[in-house]
Structure formats: structure tokens, C-alpha cells
Amino acid sequence: MRTIQSEALTEAVKRLCIRANIELPEDVKSCIRVSLKQEDWPFAKGILEKIEENYLIAEKKQIPVCQDTGIACVFLEIGQEAHIEGDLKSAVDEGVRQGYGEGRLRKSVVLDPLQRVNTKDNTPAMLYIDIVPGDKVTVTVAPKGFGSENMSQIKMLKPSDGADGVCEFVIKVVEDAGANPCPPVVVGVGLGGTFDKAAYLAKKALMRPLDARSSISYYRELEEELLQKINRLGIGPQGFGGRTTALAVNIETLPTHIAGLPCAVNINCHVTRHASEVI
Amino acid sequence: MVHHITTPLSENAAKLLKAGDTVYITGTVYTARDAAHKRLAEIIEAGGEAPFPVCGGIIYYTGPTPAKPGQVIGSAGPTTSSRMDKYTPDLLDLGLRGMIGKGARSVETVEAMKRNSSVYFGAIGGAGALLGSAVIKAEVIAYEDLGAEAIHRLEVKDFPAVVVIDCEGDCLYETGRQRYIEVRDE
Numbered sequence: 242m243r244t245i246q247s248e249a250l251t252e253a254v255k256r257l258c259i260r261a262n263i264e265l266p267e268d269v270k271s272c273i274r275v276s277l278k279q280e281d282w283p284f285a286k287g288i289l290e291k292i293e294e295n296y297l298i299a300e301k302k303q304i305p306v307c308q309d310t311g312i313a314c315v316f317l318e319i320g321q322e323a324h325i326e327g328d329l330k331s332a333v334d335e336g337v338r339q340g341y342g343e344g345r346l347r348k349s350v351v352l353d354p355l356q357r358v359n360t361k362d363n364t365p366a367m368l369y370i371d372i373v374p375g376d377k378v379t380v381t382v383a384p385k386g387f388g389s390e391n392m393s394q395i396k397m398l399k400p401s402d403g404a405d406g407v408c409e410f411v412i413k414v415v416e417d418a419g420a421n422p423c424p425p426v427v428v429g430v431g432l433g434g435t436f437d438k439a440a441y442l443a444k445k446a447l448m449r450p451l452d453a454r455s456s457i458s459y460y461r462e463l464e465e466e467l468l469q470k471i472n473r474l475g476i477g478p479q480g481f482g483g484r485t486t487a488l489a490v491n492i493e494t495l496p497t498h499i500a501g502l503p504c505a506v507n508i509n510c511h512v513t514r515h516a517s518e519v520i
Numbered sequence: 521m522v523h524h525i526t527t528p529l530s531e532n533a534a535k536l537l538k539a540g541d542t543v544y545i546t547g548t549v550y551t552a553r554d555a556a557h558k559r560l561a562e563i564i565e566a567g568g569e570a571p572f573p574v575c576g577g578i579i580y581y582t583g584p585t586p587a588k589p590g591q592v593i594g595s596a597g598p599t600t601s602s603r604m605d606k607y608t609p610d611l612l613d614l615g616l617r618g619m620i621g622k623g624a625r626s627v628e629t630v631e632a633m634k635r636n637s638s639v640y641f642g643a644i645g646g647a648g649a650l651l652g653s654a655v656i657k658a659e660v661i662a663y664e665d666l667g668a669e670a671i672h673r674l675e676v677k678d679f680p681a682v683v684v685i686d687c688e689g690d691c692l693y694e695t696g697r698q699r700y701i702e703v704r705d706e
Contacts, residue, residue: 307646
């Protein structure tokens with residue numbers, strides 16, 4: 242058993258909140274650059290150039306890529322041989338509080354969905370905990386903006402709907418979203434499990450690097466097919482028309498019930514942020 | 521077409537702007553998003569005055585990040601405009617000339633825009649660092665308790681935007697996509 246002080250968790254969360262909001266991951270930047278080469282519509286190309294210029298300015302000035310610095314989604318993969326001393330949830334929230342304060346990030350969380358009073362420190366974090374083998378803790382912070390979150394949908398498909406039904410629903414979600422989620426978007430798809438697990442898988446799919454396809458060949462083909470179809474819609478960057486509507490489609494799956502085919506689609510914008518550290 | 525426009529924007533100047541045109545805005549704009557719009561609506565309903573000149577003005581739907589020492593503002597890109605649609609027709613009927621945001625608008629908003637010769641501009645969503653660079657002065661003028669949702673007066677210089685919906689109701693989200701598909705499939 243390895244003991245980890247909760248303060249180490251606070252420090253990691255703080256650092257990751259700041260880093261994730263200021264520097265886009267390499268895979269996202271490279272995907273934007275590739276799409277810029279592939280885009281053949283001049284107006285759309287101009288928008289993608291501005292998007293590239295934007296993340297370069299953010300890095301140079303050390304300011305957030307986007308003003309919606311999101312709600313802090315914190316993923317903890319806790320090794321079952323690790324023991325965290327102290328209050329884990331408080332330690333994570335303290336990291337968010339310090340990170341959003343010192344990093345001059347926007348505080349975008351309200352305490353109650355209907356009363357809507359801002360907590361003024363961006364807490365609480367949305368915490369996702371997974372138990373894994375080993376004695377380490379992997380911390381990932383993924384600030385999630387709500388322009389794209391609001392465009393996400395879930396549907397309990399029928400087993401007979403099959404792959405065609407999944408494609409139809411995913412494309413419908415992207416089409417319904419139109420210009421709202423700041424395209425080009427990243428599409429996270431969660432298939433299987435239960436109603437709630439499908440939504441969780443869709444969120445988790447957004448954590449996968451954009452250049453890493455599914456490890457299952459059948460889903461790899463489905464990801465590619467969906468990306469191609471989405472980029473035939475013509476919505477384009479910012480919805481002004483063009484090829485580049487999506488940068489990637491990532492699918493995650495789980496076993497499910499004989500009667501169901503849960504399908505969740507979590508949309509992210511081109512500011513697909515996440516940063517990780519291992520403690 | 522490219523236009524360099526200054527605020528306050530006159531009705532005649534607004535009418536020259538067509539969906540798809542690129543604009544660079546210089547002058548004063550006021551920030552307001554969800555919570556500020558709710559308060560504005562309550563004030564207007566009670567017969568009071570808004571904390572900034574709505575008539576002839578431009579509202580920018582944004583909630584910026586706090587400025588670092590020595591900087592004017594942090595990141596300041598647009599938020600999704602449709603959430604403001606519930607309150608927008610009343611503001612347009614008070615003479616609001618322009619709005620900067622992103623995403624589609626409701627039929628009611630577009631009708632009120634046509635009625636009042638107003639323009640809806642789109643700024644690049646997710647490009648807050650770039651757009652914040654066009655802000656040369658920023659101050660909170662109302663609703664400070666709302667934090668990021670407070671109303672700021674921003675002085676902007678050559679703020680880049682695109683005319684998404686013009687005074688006649690023509691919408692780039694429809695025409696831009698259509699044109700692209702037509703040319704692609706030729």
C-alpha cells in the first residue's frame with residue numbers, strides 16, 4: 242500500500258486546471274492544422290486560420306484559449322494499492338479553487354440549477370472516479386464548456402436500429418447543433434451500458450487523443466464513416482459553410498442489455514481541453 | 521465585402537451590411553449574457569432604465585475571463601446567442617442596433633431585427649484569446665455581483681466579426697452552407 246497525501250492531489254489539480262485552459266493538447270493542434278490543409282472553401286479556411294492564430298496567442302500571452310473555461314471535469318484513476326490520506330473530494334475542489342483563482346480563469350459554476358447563484362470559485366468539480374490496478378493515481382482535468390455541452394443528446398435506441406440507427410442519430414445531433422457548439426467539433430459517442438453509463442462513455446470518448454482510433458476494428462471503421470458523413474453536411478467552421486464540421490469522432494462502448502442500445506453523443510468544440518499527471 | 525464600422529451604428533450604416541460580409545468594429549460595445557439579460561428584462565418590464573444606452577447600441581454576448589496584471593482583459597469570445605432570444609425582441613424594440621454572438625436566432629428575434637433594422641454579428645466561437653486582443657479598454661458598469669456575467673463597457677478596435685443575419689433577415693448559416701454545397705457538388 243502506497244500513501245499519497247491529499248495535498249499532492251490539490252497541487253496536481255491546480256496545475257492541470259491552468260495548463261488545460263491555456264495550452265491545447267498537441268493532438269488537437271495537429272488535427273486543426275491538418276483540417277486547414279484539407280479545407281477547400283476559402284471562407285472556411287480563413288476561419289480555421291483564425292482558430293490556429295487564437296491558440297498561438299493564448300500560449301504566448303498565457304491566457305485561456307476560450308473565455309468559457311468550463312466546469313472542471315476531474316477524472317481520477319486510482320490504483321487499488323494507493324491510499325489517499327485526507328479528504329479526497331475536498332482536496333480536488335481545493336485544487337479547482339486555487340487553479341481557477343491563480344490562473345485567472347472564469348468562474349462559471351452556479352450552486353443550484355434553479356436558484357443560479359455563482360459559487361465564485363468554480364467549485365465543485367465534476368468528479369469521475371475509476372479504480373485500476375497498481376499504486377498510482379492518474380489525474381486528468383478536462384474543463385468542459387457549455388456551448389457544446391448544451392448540444393449533446395442521448396437516445397435509447399432499439400437493438401434492431403443497429404449501426405445504421407447509431408449513424409443516423411449521431412448525424413442528427415451534429416445537424417441539430419449547427420453553428421451553436423462552435424464547429425469544428427469533436428464528437429464523443431457512448432454506446433451500450435445503461436442510460437447513465439452511455440453518457441459517461443461519451444464524455445470519456447472526448448478524452449481520447451484525436452489521432453487515436455478505436456482499438457476495435459469494427460468501431461474504427463464506424464468512426465471513420467461517421468466523420469466522413471459529418472464532413473459532408475456542409476455546416477463548416479462556425480457554421481458558415483465548408484468541409485470541416487468535425488475534427489474527429491471517438492466511440493467508446495460497454496456491454497449492454499439484450500433489450501437495449503443506449504447511444505449518447507457528447508459534443509465538444511475545437512477547444513477540446515484535457516491535461517493529465519500521474520502521482 | 522469588408523466594412524470598417526464605428527459605434528454607435530446608424531440605421532443607414534446598418535442597412536449597408538449584408539449577411540456574409542466581414543466587419544471590423546471600432547467603438548463601444550456592452551457585454552451581457554444570461555443573468556444580465558434576465559435583470560434587463562425585469563427593469564424594462566418595471567418601466568425602469570437599462571444601465572447603458574440600449575438605443576443605437578451593440579450588445580456583445582460574452583463573459584470574459586479576469587485580466588492578468590497589466591492586461592486589459594483576459595479571453596473574451598462569444599457565447600451562444602439563442603439563450604438570449606427570450607429577452608431580445610424587447611431590447612430590439614427599444615432600438616438595440618446590433619448583437620455579437622454565435623449560433624442561430626429565433627424567428628421572433630429575426631422578425632424584431634427586420635422591424636428595427638438591426639444586425640446580428642458572429643464572432644469566432646472559441647477564439648477568446650484572439651478576440652480579447654481587440655479590446656483596448658474594459659470596465660464593469662453594472663451587476664458586479666454577477667461576476668463573469670456583469671455588464672462590461674468595452675472599447676474595441678477593429679474587432680473582427682461576420683454579418684450572420686442582416687436587416688432583411690438573410691442568414692449566413694443558411695446561405696453559406698447552401699453555397700458551399702452547390703459549388704462542391706457541381
